[in-house]
Structure formats: structure tokens, C-alpha cells
Amino acid sequence: MTPVGELGTFQDAFAAALAERTAAPITGWLPEGETDPAGLAVYRNTIAKGCVDALAANFPTVASLVGDDWFGAAAALFARDNPPKSAALLAYGVGFPDWLARFPPADDLPYLPAMARMDGMWATALFAPEGRPLAAEAFALEPQALAAARPRLHPSLAFAWFDSGLPGLWLAAREPQPGEMELAEDPQGVLIVRPHENVTARLLDRAGHAFLAAAADDATLGEAITAAAEADPAADLPALFAALIADGVFVGLDPGDPA
Amino acid sequence: MSPTAGLGLKPQHYDDALAADAEGLWFEVHPENYMAAGGPRLRRLEAIRETRPLSLHGVGLSLAADADPDLGHLLALKALADRFEPFVMSEHLAWSAWRGVHQPDLLPFPRTRAALDRIAANIGRTQDVLGRTILVENPSLYLPLTGHELDETDFLVELTRRTGCGLLVDVNNVFVSASNLGYAAETYLDVLPAEAIGEIHLAGHGVDANEARSGSALLIDTHGAPVAEPVWALYRRLIDRVGPRPTLIERDDDIPAFDVLMAERDRAHGLLQRTLMGTGACASPQSRPEPVGDDARG
Numbered sequence: 001m002t003p004v005g006e007l008g009t010f011q012d013a014f015a016a017a018l019a020e021r022t023a024a025p026i027t028g029w030l031p032e033g034e035t036d037p038a039g040l041a042v043y044r045n046t047i048a049k050g051c052v053d054a055l056a057a058n059f060p061t062v063a064s065l066v067g068d069d070w071f072g073a074a075a076a077l078f079a080r081d082n083p084p085k086s087a088a089l090l091a092y093g094v095g096f097p098d099w100l101a102r103f104p105p106a107d108d109l110p111y112l113p114a115m116a117r118m119d120g121m122w123a124t125a126l127f128a129p130e131g132r133p134l135a136a137e138a139f140a141l142e143p144q145a146l147a148a149a150r151p152r153l154h155p156s157l158a159f160a161w162f163d164s165g166l167p168g169l170w171l172a173a174r175e176p177q178p179g180e181m182e183l184a185e186d187p188q189g190v191l192i193v194r195p196h197e198n199v200t201a202r203l204l205d206r207a208g209h210a211f212l213a214a215a216a217d218d219a220t221l222g223e224a225i226t227a228a229a230e231a232d233p234a235a236d237l238p239a240l241f242a243a244l245i246a247d248g249v250f251v252g253l254d255p256g257d258p259a
Numbered sequence: 260m261s262p263t264a265g266l267g268l269k270p271q272h273y274d275d276a277l278a279a280d281a282e283g284l285w286f287e288v289h290p291e292n293y294m295a296a297g298g299p300r301l302r303r304l305e306a307i308r309e310t311r312p313l314s315l316h317g318v319g320l321s322l323a324a325d326a327d328p329d330l331g332h333l334l335a336l337k338a339l340a341d342r343f344e345p346f347v348m349s350e351h352l353a354w355s356a357w358r359g360v361h362q363p364d365l366l367p368f369p370r371t372r373a374a375l376d377r378i379a380a381n382i383g384r385t386q387d388v389l390g391r392t393i394l395v396e397n398p399s400l401y402l403p404l405t406g407h408e409l410d411e412t413d414f415l416v417e418l419t420r421r422t423g424c425g426l427l428v429d430v431n432n433v434f435v436s437a438s439n440l441g442y443a444a445e446t447y448l449d450v451l452p453a454e455a456i457g458e459i460h461l462a463g464h465g466v467d468a469n470e471a472r473s474g475s476a477l478l479i480d481t482h483g484a485p486v487a488e489p490v491w492a493l494y495r496r497l498i499d500r501v502g503p504r505p506t507l508i509e510r511d512d513d514i515p516a517f518d519v520l521m522a523e524r525d526r527a528h529g530l531l532q533r534t535l536m537g538t539g540a541c542a543s544p545q546s547r548p549e550p551v552g553d554d555a556r557g
Contacts, residue, residue: 007374008325010406011357014366029369029404038477039401039439042467043364046479050363084361087319087332088294127295155296197299 051079054089059119114166121158128156133248147222148256156194195248207235262503264528273303275517287314315345321356333388349394369406379421396427399480400436425457435478453501462509483512503531
């Protein structure tokens with residue numbers, strides 16, 4: 001722990017005054033008789049607003065679904081217990097989806113944590129390192145060489161599988177003019193990637209998810225295709241592969257060991 | 260290059276900023292908003308930097324904390340500086356980070372001699388890592404703290420003397436603090452040494468809506484309104500005395516159309532041009548045509 005001088009002693013007191021919502025800890029630095037200075041609330045409100053604005057930027061679908069008032073109140077409560085740990089707020093709120101799942105007022109909005117999780121995936125993809133997707137020509141190899149090659153995935157790629165149609169709900173809610181939103185019962189996956197300038201997102205079926213899960217686990221293309229076929233024997237594997245290439249999820253292809 | 264007026268760059272204005280043709284226009288951003296591995300935001304800033312000078316104005320270094328500046332944050336700043344080659348870099352006389360928590364605000368402290376030693380060391384460390392001098396901005400203040408051993412102006416001047424840093428004078432912060440704590444903004448501005456001032460900020464403020472107490476309501480540095488007329492008057496007074504300096508219009512909340520902000524920016528630009536004519540800045544030793552942040556430290 002940092003050795004603390006008189007400046008640090010004041011900071012400890014001021015941090016306590018902010019957290020405990022009372023001026024008592026900083027009484028020694030206030031004029032006599034000043035017990036509840038309005039200025040302390042100004043700092044407190046500015047901090048809360050900074051956190052709420054950052055969370056609203058990172059979780060826009062959640063904010064649009066619950067409205068600004070509900071979101072602002074929830075985000076301020078989250079921020080009180082989970083203050084930022086970095087001056088850069090681009091990634092602030094990593095714990096927000098799990099926190100929402102334990103937030104009693106959200107009990108009748110059971111889809112909300114998943115919406116937050118996908119918002120978080122989107123925000124992460126937005127600021128992820130650059131990557132240059134491979135063109136389709138890069139995959140024009142002999143079948144054996146192609147099967148033995150290991151794909152490298154785009155650094156911005158995120159994907160997930162859900163037990164219901166939450167990804168479809170999330171995609172619909174992100175439309176500029178959301179129409180009627182329904183939660184499909186069938187499980188769905190989501191794929192989020194920033195191949196070039198912009199982040200894109202689409203639904204992922206069971207075979208596509210199995211393929212990416214295998215590829216992310218350092219599988220060869222052959223192994224990943226096998227995983228996709230096992231996940232859904234009826235899957236159109238050439239179409240699945242072509243779609244992922246078009247999505248821009250592959251940035252490299254390492255030749256496999258000669259068979 | 261004679262000092263001109265710039266504008267705080269907001270993501271919703273990237274296209275307008277790229278297309279703008281105003282003479283001498285430059286932009287300023289908070290580097291914390293660009294501390295990312297990649298993505299469109301960095302690319303847009305790169306495109307803008309290709310046509311315009313850029314200033315990096317930090318809000319998260321926490322110079323007035325009783326701890327060394329965070330090395331990771333400093334290195335991220337350095338990486339942005341190397342990539343975007345800003346003509347000036349600045350930070351605040353305030354703290355935000357303490358014991359692992361980052362409050363997104365600029366917090367006050369008692370201006371003691373011990374605090375002066377610590378903050379001078381923090382500025383020195385920052386400048387050593389960045390390999391350049393920075394400007395330090397006066398904060399807006401809301402609490403009548405006791406225990407100050409130096410006036411804010413003396414404190415700032417002593418920091419420039421000890422570290423070689425320059426000053427970023429936020430005229431709106433001077434106005435807000437003077438109103439909240441009960442001193443004369445004119446007196447404050449009049450004692451700042453001209454040669455230390457490398458940049459000026461202008462922004463709008465609001466009145467504390469929560470203030471239902473007796474006495475006058477606090478002014479709040481919201482950056483959510485046009486620059487107020489009394490602040491323009493203080494600005495004219497300052498540049499009439501010290502000469503033109505790069506001047507920024509800041510707007511971070513309730514952000515209007517680009518043209519609306521450019522009208523304020525053009526007003527500042529016009530005042531700078533007028534001052535330039537009036538003082539004959541080219542011949543005046545008082546003026547600093549080169550922003551001080553460009554100086555490399557030996």
C-alpha cells in the first residue's frame with residue numbers, strides 16, 4: 001500500500017465522504033459550522049453521471065429497452081458498488097450483465113442480463129485490435145491441405161450460444177425502429193465481429209457455433225468442420241464455411257503438419 | 260503559426276470536422292476516449308489528424324493524488340502522443356484516481372506545500388515519460404476547503420517554475436470557482452504570468468438545480484451550454500493582457516450541431532485575430548506563437 005502523506009490522508013477522507021454520502025469525514029477541512037456543503041453533492045453527482053453515461057454508451061440496447069430513468073437509476077447503483085478501475089471508460093461495466101442478473105428490480109426482465117452481455121460483446125469488438133480478413137482465394141487449397149490448416153480468428157470476433165432466442169431479441173432491439181419483439185424458444189447463437197470499419201452481428205446456428213468454438217480452441221479446419229457436422233448433421237457445411245469467410249472471421253491460415 | 264481557435268471533437272461530429280474548411284481550425288480530444296487497441300474511433304481521429312492539428316487533453320492522470328502517476332496510463336498517453344503527434348498535451352490540477360478507484364471527475368485538495376512537492380514530482384514524472392512538457396489546467400471548485408497554504412495562482416506558478424510545465428487557463432473554471440468560493444475572477448486572471456500560458460479553454464456552465472438552500476446557488480462547470488457573456492468578457496480581458504493563445508471551445512454535454520459550436524469557435528478566432536493585429540504579435544516578446552507543449556524536454 002502507498003505510504004500516505006497529508007495529501008493522501010485528505011484523499012482517504014474525501015473518498016469516504018463521497019462513498020458514505022456525508023461530509024463528516026472531511027469536517028477537518030471545512031469551515032467551522034459547515035456540515036453539509038452543497039459542493040460535495042456536485043462532485044458526487046458528476047461522478048455518478050460520468051459512470052452512468054459510460055454505461056449507457058457501452059450498453060445501449062439495455063438502455064433503450066428499459067428507458068433512460070430505469071437505466072440511470074440501475075447504472076448509478078451499479079457504479080456505487082463497482083466504481084471504474086481505469087481512467088479509460090471504454091471497457092467500463094464488464095460486471096454489469098452479471099450484476100443485472102442479481103438486481104431484484106430486474107427480476108421481471110429475465111432477458112436483460114443476456115442483452116447486456118451481447119452489448120458488452122459488441123463494445124469489446126468495437127475497440128478490439130485491427131485485423132485484416134482473409135479473402136476467399138486464401139482458402140483455395142488442396143482438400144487435404146485445407147483440412148489440416150489451422151485458421152486464425154479475427155481479434156474482434158466474439159460469439160456465444162444461448163438456450164433460447166435471446167440473440168434474435170437483441171438484434172431486433174438494436175434496429176433503429178424496433179418492431180414487435182418476440183422471444184423465440186429455440187436456442188440461438190450470436191456472432192459479432194469488426195472485419196473492417198464497422199462491427200457487424202448476426203445469428204449463429206448450432207453448427208456455426210460448434211465450428212467457431214472448435215476453431216477458437218485451436219482446431220484444424222477439418223476438425224472444426226467435423227464439430228459442425230456433429231452438432232447438426234443436416235447442416236450445409238460448404239454454405240456455413242463460405243458465410244464465415246464472408247463475415248471476415250478468418251485473418252490467417254497456418255499450414256498443418258504434412259499428413 | 261499564430262495562435263488560433265479550436266474545437267473539442269465529438270464522435271457525432273467526425274464527418275463535419277473532416278469537411279470543415281475554417282482557417283486555423285484545430286481539434287482537441289480526451290486521450291482516455293482513444294485508449295483502445297483499434298477500431299473506427301482511432302481511424303477517424305487519424306483521418307482528422309491528417310488535415311488538422313490536434314491537442315490531447317487528459318482527464319484521468321490524477322496529478323494531484325498522493326501517488327505516482329499510473330505507469331500504464333502514462334504509457335498509453337505516450338503511445339497516443341507518438342501516433343497522433345499533438346501540438347500540445349494537457350492535464351488538470353486535480354485528482355481522480357486513489358487506491359485503485361477512478362472517479363470520473365476532477366477532485367479538489369488542500370493546496371499545501373506538501374501537496375505542491377508531490378504534484379510537482381508527478382508532473383515531472385509525466386513529462387519525463389512523455390518526453391515533452393505539458394500544460395496544467397486550473398480546476399472548477401465547489402467546496403470551501405480550509406487548510407490551503409498557497410493561493411491557486413501561486414500554486415500553479417510554482418508548478419511552472421519547478422517543472423517547466425505551462426498553464427492551460429480555463430476561463431470558465433475561473434469564473435465558476437470565483438463565483439462558488441467568493442473571489443474576483445479578474446484578480447485571479449490578472450496575476451497569471453503571460454509567458455506560462457500555453458492554451459485557453461472556454462466552456463459553458465449551469466446553475467446547480469439541487470441547490471434549495473439559502474444563499475446563492477453553486478455554478479457548475481457542465482460544458483453543456485454556450486459560453487456565457489461574462490466568460491467572454493474575461494477572455495477578452497485575458498488575451499488583451501497576455502496576447503493571443505490557442506483557444507478551445509469545449510462542449511461535452513447537450514451537444515448541438517457542429518455549426519453551432521463552430522459559431523462560438525469563430526467568435527474566439529475573431530477575437531484572437533483582433534488581438535494579434537492590436538499587439539503586433541510577431542514583434543512582441545510576450546506572445547508565444549509556438550504552443551509550449553511542443554518543446555522537447557532535455
